[in-house]
Every structure is written in structure tokens, then in C-alpha cells.
Amino acid sequence: MAYQNVTLEQKQQAFAELREVKELFASRGWFPGTSGNLSVRVGDYAANDFQFAVTASGKDKTVHTPEDYLIVDQDGKPVEATTLRPSAETLIHTEIYRLTGAGAIFHIHSIYNSIVSEWFWDRKAVPVKAVELIKGLNIWEEDVQIDIPIVSNFAEIPRIVPEVTERLDPKIPGILLRNHGIYAWGANAFEAKRHLESFEFLFEYVYRWELLNGKK
Numbered sequence: 001m002a003y004q005n006v007t008l009e010q011k012q013q014a015f016a017e018l019r020e021v022k023e024l025f026a027s028r029g030w031f032p033g034t035s036g037n038l039s040v041r042v043g044d045y046a047a048n049d050f051q052f053a054v055t056a057s058g059k060d061k062t063v064h065t066p067e068d069y070l071i072v073d074q075d076g077k078p079v080e081a082t083t084l085r086p087s088a089e090t091l092i093h094t095e096i097y098r099l100t101g102a103g104a105i106f107h108i109h110s111i112y113n114s115i116v117s118e119w120f121w122d123r124k125a126v127p128v129k130a131v132e133l134i135k136g137l138n139i140w141e142e143d144v145q146i147d148i149p150i151v152s153n154f155a156e157i158p159r160i161v162p163e164v165t166e167r168l169d170p171k172i173p174g175i176l177l178r179n180h181g182i183y184a185w186g187a188n189a190f191e192a193k194r195h196l197e198s199f200e201f202l203f204e205y206v207y208r209w210e211l212l213n214g215k216k
């Protein structure tokens with residue numbers, strides 16, 4: 001099927017949305033050393049007619065330039081001739097869109113998400129029990145325990161994708177890469193941001209809890 005290319009208006013709107021999120025996350029120190037990447041979907045998931053706007057690879061995400069974003073297709077390939085390279089991790093975005101129908105996907109590296117992903121690697125998931133911010137993930141059961149999946153962090157991104165396919169839990173809007181960072185998503189940028197903030201709160205909570213208790 002031939003996909004409709006996004007219109008100029010859709011593209012400008014998607015880039016403006018990414019810019020706003022990028023600026024906020026940068027102010028929190030969430031893009032150290034050019035790490036992190038962001039995307040928003042443009043078009044209709046149900047009709048399988050969409051593309052997405054994604055951050056260009058290797059850019060300093062604490063500044064704004066005219067070369068910060070580009071539009072890619074569902075295989076992660078630029079839809080227009082450009083010298084920009086999409087994020088090196090675009091294939092993870094394509095797989096998350098395919099599996100979830102999300103409207104936005106945000107990836108950041110933080111000390112807390114990196115440490116807990118390594119600390120709980122033997123379980124392949126970070127367990128979190130009965131912390132109020134679990135509700136920020138739209139999970140409302142009382143005293144619930146959630147397990148946030150962790151996948152391997154291979155240098156070759158295509159090797160990570162099958163683990164994402166296998167381990168992604170439709171109830172949990174995020175997945176950790178071991179000693180690397182978190183991918184969080186939502187129906188739109190507002191929800192993806194709420195999920196990411198909730199995850200980061202939970203990771204700091206778990207880290208401090210483990211430290212207090214001194215054991216797994």
C-alpha cells in the first residue's frame with residue numbers, strides 16, 4: 001500500500017509538539033550527552049496509514065535548530081530527501097508503534113532508570129508494588145504489583161527489536177533497555193509525558209527503597 005505523505009501543516013504541528021517536549025525534558029537534564037530520542041505519530045494507525053516525526057540522530061537536544069526532526073515511514077526511512085539521519089534507535093519506535101498504536105514515544109536516559117534496569121536484570125523486569133504513581137500509568141487496581149520489562153541493550157539496534165516484540169506488555173506503557181534508558185509511550189504526547197514522568201518517579205522510589213533495605 002502507498003502511504004499518504006504528511007502535509008506541511010501536519011509536519012509543522014508534529015515538529016512543534018516535539019520541540020515543546022524536548023525543551024521541557026532538556027530543562028530536567030533528561031538528555032545528557034545527546035542521549036534520548038522522541039517521536040510523534042502523524043496519520044491513522046487503524047487504517048495503517050501513518051508516518052512519524054522523530055528526532056534526528058546525534059543532535060544536542062538542549063538546543064533548537066532547523067535540523068532537529070524529520071519525518072519517517074513505518075520502516076523508519078526518511079520520506080523526503082534529507083541529509084539528516086533519523087535517530088539511531090528509530091527501529092525501536094517503529095516496533096512500538098506497530099505493536100501498540102501509540103501516538104507518541106519518548107526515550108530518555110537517567111541515572112535511576114539505568115541503575116534499576118541493571119539491578120533487576122536477573123528478573124528481566126523491575127517490580128513495583130502499591131506506589132500511588134502506578135496510577136499515572138493508568139493502572140488503578142489497589143495494592144497492585146507491576147513488572148516493568150527490561151530487554152537487552154545490544155549495540156546493533158535490530159537485535160533489540162525481537163526482544164521488544166516478545167517482552168512488551170500491553171498493560172505497561174514502557175520498556176527498559178538494560179543499563180541504557182526507558183522507552184515510554186502513550187496515545188498522544190500528553191499521555192506519553194505523564195507515563196514517562198510516572199516511570200521516572202517509580203524508578204527513583206525503587207532505587208531508594210532498595211538502598212534502604214539493602215537487599216533485593
Ligand SMILES: CSC[C@@H](O)[C@@H](O)C(=O)COP(=O)(O)O
Binds near residue numbers: 034056
Ligand atoms: C550518545 S549516547 C546515546 C545514544 O547511544 C542513544 O542511546 C540515544 O539515546 C540517542 O541516539 P540518537 O541517535 O541521537 O537518537
Ligand SMILES: [Zn+2]
Binds near residue numbers: 035036089107181
Ligand atoms: Zn538511548
